[in-house]
Amino acid sequence: MNKNKEKGNILEESIRHFFLSEGFYVVRGIILSIDTDTITDIDLLLFKKISPLVRNKANVDIRNRKRPQTFERMLWTSGIKSLLGYDNCYLVSTEARPSMFRFAKNHGISLIAEPLTSYIENKYKKENLRLSEEEFCEKIRLISEQDQKEITSFKIYTYCREILPHEFNFDNLNQILNQIKEIFNLYIIQNKSENTVRVLYLTVSFFLLILDFILKDFYSLGKDDSSKQLSSIIRFGNNGKKQSELMLNRMTKLFNTISNSVQPELFDTVREKANDQWNKIPAEIISDFYTQEIHKNAIFDYAITFENLAYSTNLKTLSELTPNQKSILYNLCDFLNIDRKKM
Structure with a gap:
């Protein structure tokens, strides 16, 4: 596994642990397909019980790159939410600019950016009570x-x-x-x-x-x-x-x-x-x-x-x-x- 991919996996698992700690049911690395056609992958899929009568479903896109293309990914993440009828969408980015937050707020996108991204990663990356998705797949293959x-x-x-x-x-x-x-x-x-x-x-x-x-x-x-x-x-x-x-x-x-x-x-x-x-x-x-x-x-x-x-x-x-x-x-x-x- 190359270093960039491994680093991305660590951040994805850390964000997963963060949402688990907030009471979400979390699935990582979902492939979205229609019949036999693979469309895209979703980094995290979130499910939440809000009340006895209300449930929430959301998609999360996680960008951990030198050039995370945050605005482009916000459009993509929002599009997934709209097409699949989800209640919310999140974008996790390793950069932070005021314009990002304004754009996210105006378009109903929940943005997790620096320094919160690094804080979450540092807090949860050493979590050893759960298998990562890669470790789980290795166990069951x-x-x-x-x-x-x-x-x-x-x-x-x-x-x-x-x-x-x-x-x-x-x-x-x-x-x-x-x-x-x-x-x-x-x-x-x-x-x-x-x-x-x-x-x-x-x-x-x-x-x-x-x-x-x-x-x-x-x-x-x-x-x-x-x-x-x-x-x-x-x-x-x-x-x-x-x-x-x-x-x-x-x-x-x-x-x-x-x-x-x-x-x-x-x-x-x-x-x-x-x-x-x-x-x-x-x-x-x-x-x-x-x-x-x-x-x-x-x-x-x-x-x-x-x-x-x-x-x-x-x-x-x-x-x-x-x-x-x-x-x-x-x-x-x-x-x-x-x-x-x-x-």
Whole structure:
């Protein structure tokens, strides 16, 4: 690694620790992509719980160069915020000019500049309780990464992170749940290896983060209503029950038209099997758990806790977790039909 890159990584990690200390959920080095096209990278992605009804999402651009091109990067950072619908954006620069602060203030950009930048770097650069992103990736990479067809911890890590820059929706939640099942299976197959434990904790934290952002919209509902809403999300995703049934009706009628025969009993059979598949999803296991008063106000904190567990230099095994942390994992095991005893 060249010295400039290494210096940039140190500053990024220091800024990450600064925002973590302020109660943010922080993800570093996010790749923004649409389908198979890579657009850009985001140095830090921030998530914050402001109140039971309000969440905040922000992007951070960090410039640690002799010529940081601060004004150009402010335009870029503000553009990312506007395009992705974030609430705030930050620019961290290693220079300081009065015109920079005026421009940032006039355009809604939060600017961290000298001498604060150096103060943050000096305060947090020797932090040794957490792995850096580079150290984390080194821990979870395996020789098997060369096999493009095989599911690995690193591929699960990469897939889940690609979801985070975009607007959270119900399908995202189900995608993360599918990845949690994959990492649970790897955890069992690989005999509880370090890489699977770390990615399990991190993937669970992503699930909790997205769940918290979704459930804020149900905060004013009673437990029964919010539980029903969450169950529907898990079963039907973004489409919802009514839209899913409507699509099923249209597909069945189209099939009958193509087959040039009227088979009303076929529609009943397809509808029955589809409903049977939907009903087999044990959504209430998750919805009943997280709509309890003891949990619903703490989901964001749970997300931060599991993220900290994933990056800790002193990795805890599942047996060393607190009873509450274990209950979160066991709840997911029950939903995903994974034997708790194998944990």
